[in-house]
Amino acid sequence: MRLSKYFLPILKETPAEAQIASHRLMLRSGMVRQASAGIYSWLPMGFKVLRKLENIVHEEQQKAGHIPLLMPTLQSADLWRESGRYDDYGQEMLRVTDRHGRDMLYGPTNEELITDIFRSSVRSYKDLPLTLYHIQWKFRDEIRPRFGVMRGREFFMKDGYNFDLTEADALHAYNRHFVSYLRTYERMGLKAIPMKADTGPIGGDYSHEFLVLAETGESEVFYDASVTDMTFGDRAIDFSDHAALQSIYDEWTTPYARTDETHDADLFAKVPGTAQRTSRGIEVGQIFYFGTKYSEPMNAVVIDESGERVPVHMGSHGIGVSRLVGALIEANHDENGIIWPEGVTPFHAGIVNLKQGDTDADAACEGLYQGLLAKGLEPLYDDREERAGAKFASMDLIGLPWRVTVGPRGLKNGVVELTSRRTGESEEMSPQAAIDRIAQIYGRA
């Protein structure tokens, strides 16, 4: 993309309403624009990042054997009356009435709809296990939306639901989500720590929240420092192997890691003093096993081997995709702007032409641009008639991980400069070497 042809409304000054770094930077870098309280338009670059995250979530879910579908945003109130949640949910649920006077609602979550889909089509235990998910806009009419997309009223979320014959199978589904979530966040360049979560009135031990450590996080978290060193890495996973997934689950849940909701001071005291950490975290996902809570009242049953009608065991599992954009920025920025991890960056590299209109500089930039495109990469070429300082400031603000700087001075010696946004370190090399290096970084060599 050539910046002169793109729509990237960068702001030099920070809009007054933005308090935290991610919100400020998203507004300044032209990623989003507030439409009304807690509701945002996603401008081209923000939309690009959102789509990248969505794709990663889709890929990792499908690797785990989970099946995508798409449910609507507007739902009939009838299903919610059936589960008993129409009255329980309160004012957080946006209720609307259609022209026939029917009660509708903008879905805050989808347990009822998915259960209805399931029960109308599945009759036999032979159709289990089944895990369906979708990534769709949700609406929760928060009393006080804030922090930009981190706590909006309208938000984009992946929510998945497993249907299993037995508790043991459902817990395997729980582990599948646990492991696939670890992989998902790691691919995004995020350190998200699974923490034992509050299960609310249902009880049991089976809920974990995934938290990204950040000063601006909403929850206070307590953990053993060793969890921050754990990486999932590239290991091969057989998602149908119960024992293998259980051992990964055990591995990750052994070190102490809890939010203030489930914090146990006595247990925490047993963590070696030097490893005890207290911090703040942003919740970016949660997994939950809730047994037959919805299947019983909504009559989601299958016939088991002995011919008995039994309610299915279910769980629900969410990843806040739009929130992740904010969380990523909270975890990856400095005083000059965003620093995108390679896995989610809106463009793979920026090309800065220091002297637009200079024959050599223009030609070199064009060569770099075409060369990167040919490698299957998306460069952002700053071909505006701006001075060097303005171009550098823009690039730092939008935070592409790699920048190629092209100017007459370097070209005299046949070199351009490749700079890491994260470390600020630069290296001079030929244009072709820069193309090859960037391609290698992104595995497109």
Added chain:
RNA sequence: CGGGCUAUAGCGCAGUCUGGUAGCGCGUUCGUCUGGGGGACGAAAGGUCGUGAGUUCGAAUCUCGCUAGCCCGACCA
């Protein structure tokens, strides 16, 4: 929902107390010079002062109502 606050040009703000021609910086447009970290000079465009009513010869300014938004708290992916 309780408490605090804001609304004036695309963005950041002054002007309101004490009523009298609506301003500044950034950004935008044009020109000249410049050219490796938000450059200089010159010119220009851009405003129902959130909204409705009232007071007044006259309202951005005073009064009352309404709306929208922000911050702190309780609540939440």
